[in-house]
Amino acid sequence: MQNDTISYDTLDSRPLPKWLTDQKSGVNTIQPQKITMKEDNSLKISFIATTIIILVAVSFLTFYILRKHKDQA
Amino acid sequence: MKAVYYRTIILASLICLACTTRVSEWVLLNALPDQYTLIYFHKNPVTETVKKQNKEVVDGMKTANIHFKTVARNDVSESWYGLYYEERLFIRFKTLPETKNIISSPLREKISSELMSGKLCVMVYLLTDNREKDDTGRKTLQKALGASPFGSIISVVELSRNSKEESIFASLLLNVEDDLKDIREPMLFGVFGRFKALEPLLGKGITEENINLMIDYLTSECSCLIKDDLPGTDILFNGNWDNPAPALLNTIIDSNPALGL
Known part of the structure; x- marks a missing residue:
């Protein structure tokens, strides 16, 4: 209910009911989800993860082989 | 664990159901009408006779x-009755007999039975x-x-703003917005739910486009946006809204199904 109807000079300039303007502008209808582009960091993360795994594996193997040789000597 | 699983499924189904219910149906089933207040203003102590009449x-x-x-x-010179809605004075009655048809009238009965029979709305x-x-x-x-696919489920009733039998109903409608009483133009009110009247189309605003927008509003899916901000004014009525027809x-x-999109 519009208790505080906005003043107007003529009937033609009388504001339309809110339900009508909302319906005209489509506000009342369920809005589809807006799809926005997000920055894709998956490739960067993949490279970093792979590098870390390789470094850890190489370090571990190096340490393991060096220790094995030391023990044999 | 199983109980939690079932509860989640039921809750999700209810939420989905609520979102696909149409505005007109959702309001009829869920939106309780707002309350009016009839106030007896007096200055002198209330006599037993008046107390009995009021009771x-x-x-x-x-x-x-x-x-x-x-x-x-103290500022009341002569006692009177005021019908208020959301702190707005709708109708002033000098005596109690004037309030006789305040809660019902033949036309309101008819509109209520149409709404309860499953109609989309009554215009x-x-x-x-x-x-x-x-x-x-x-x-x-x-x-x-005639052109609307929903025309067959919409009832139309006519009411003269000068009707004596329905004077209170006409007055309630003319209070839906605070300037309507001064506008001498035909008005079209969409009445739906439990006697909720939308702000009217009036005069030149009664166009096919606007009538179709009113129908679109009532047939649209009931979004949370609509539920939180229902337009219109609840009309005073002595109605039983239990068990409406589908x-x-x-x-x-x-x-x-294309009509529901």
Whole structure:
């Protein structure tokens, strides 16, 4: 209910009911989800993860082989 | 664990169901009408006779969306009754007998039975008693409803704003917005739910496009946005809103799903 109807000079300039303007502008209808582009960091993360795994594996193997040789000597 | 699983599924189903219910049906099933207040203003102590009369009125209003209260004020020269809605004075009565048809009238009974029978809405065409003006709006309304796929589930009733039998109903409608009483134009109110009247289309605003927008509003899916901010004014009525018939709208949409989009 519009208790505080906005003043107007003529009937033609009388504001339309809110339900009508909302319906005209489509506000009342369920809005589809807006799809926005997000920055894709998956490739960067993949490279970093792979590098870390390789470094850890190489370090571990190096340490393991060096220790094995030391023990044999 | 199983119980939690089932509860989650039921809750999700209810939420999905709520979002696909149409506005008109959701309001009828869920939106309780706002309350009116009938206030007896007096200065002198209330006599036993008046107390008894007031009690009779109160007893007769128990099932309507109204409550009664008595207010003693020093600035009251002659006691009177005021019908308030959301702190706005709608109608002023000098005596108690004037409030006789306050909660019901033949036309309101008819509209209520139409709403309970599953109709989408009842369009109340408030006449000015100026034949030329009234005919223009009437023709537009008939044309719009004739072309609408929902025309068969919309009832139309006409009411003269000068009607004596329905004077209280006409007055309630003219209070839906605070400037309507001063506008001498035909008005078209969409009445739905538990007697909720939308702000009207009036005069030149009674167009096929606007009538279709009103129908679109009532047939649209009930979004949270609509539920949180329902437009319109609840009309005072002594109605029983339990167990309405299934909405006829669903039958139309089921047979033609494209209409529900």
